[in-house]
Amino acid sequence: MDAVKPATPPRDYEELIRLIHDRHDHMSKTYQRISVFLTQNPNDVAVQSVNSIAERCGIHASSFVRFAQALGYKGFKELQALFQKRLATAAPGFEARIKALESELHTSGDRSETGFLSDLVVRDIASLQELLRDIRQDDLARAASLLHEADTIYLIGQMRSLPVVELMRYQLTMIGKRCILLDSAGGISTYIARTITPRDVLMAVSFRFYAKEVVDITEELGAKGIDIVAISDSTLSPLAKSARVLFPVPEHDYTFSRSLAAPMCLAQALVVAVAARVQHNDTAPRIPTVTGV
Structure with missing residues (x-):
């Protein structure tokens, strides 16, 4: 450079x-x-x-x-x-939001077990506020349409990102969408991904430090023109160039671990938007749950 x-x-x-x-x-x-x-x-x-x-x-x-x-x-x-x-014209940053919330909730400096919980809640609230400010309506609508129109939705996310795609698989399946999770178990995710057709969509989730298999599959399918919706931590993510729609959800350092509150919320919002299209119900789309026999 x-x-x-x-x-x-x-x-x-x-x-x-x-x-x-x-x-x-x-x-x-x-x-x-x-x-x-x-x-x-x-x-x-x-x-x-x-x-x-x-x-x-x-x-x-x-x-x-x-x-x-x-x-x-x-x-x-x-x-x-x-x-x-x-x-001069921007909304408050993440750290500023945390300080304001800590002041409002009086949690700053509390090192008890409840204090740990409060610290995580404050940071998650700040992340969710940031998500609501930054995610664009056009991107949400385009991604929901791609997922709705796909014959099959393939999902991939590994390590810390896995819970996001696991939740999406469950919810999308419950609204009648055909889903396949590219699970790393068995070592054949790359080969399964090569069966994806232009009628399908890949939903990829990855954050630093990006799982190599997720990056490789995303890049390979992107080069073939497969539609990809991605959730990652930055517009500089290795998923960015391949994604038809990229949702950057910045990650901020937590004392123990980086939270999944914002990406989980975004993933559920996408599924609800797909459900509204599937059910032709823009006012109260519903995701059914599994009931016991």
Whole structure:
């Protein structure tokens, strides 16, 4: 990335993000980590010092300076000014939401068992607020239509993403959609994926650190023109280039683990939207449940 500097650096936030996306695949691993942080946390980038940002990323501050210079800026402060300008009209960032919620719920600093629960709830509420603000109606409608019209919906998600696709398989099956989970057990997911036809859709879910098989299958099917709906953590995710519809759900560090509250909520919203189409009921679509005999 250092070798090809733009003639003039990007003059606004949107232009900067486009340049970062264009160059991301050719960046060093360190610069890729910086890019992901910048795109996922624009409000925090606007208000925090380069040293604070670097500490959160586990990267030396000098790398952020060199990153900015590689994009044509004199230093990080000049790049940061674009984020500060954007912040004037932006909604509060994740950290700001957490502080406001902690103040409202009086949970900050409580280290009891209830305090752990409160901390997770506060962070999940902030994530869900962010989801509601950032997910576009057009993307939801397009993804729901693709899933509804598919002959078969193939689902893939591994490790921490597996619960998301497991829930979708259950709910989609209950509304009458034919689903196949590309389970890693048996080692034949890649071969099953090669049977997917243009009448089908792949639903892929993956977050850092991306499961290799999920990435490989998504890229292979994307190259064949198969429609793909993806949930991932960033527009810089390796799933992004292959997806017909990408839902970026930024992940923020939790003390114990990153939460699935936001991606689970998004996945259920997609299924409800499909159910509305299947049942021709836009006001009260219903997902049946399994009842005992």
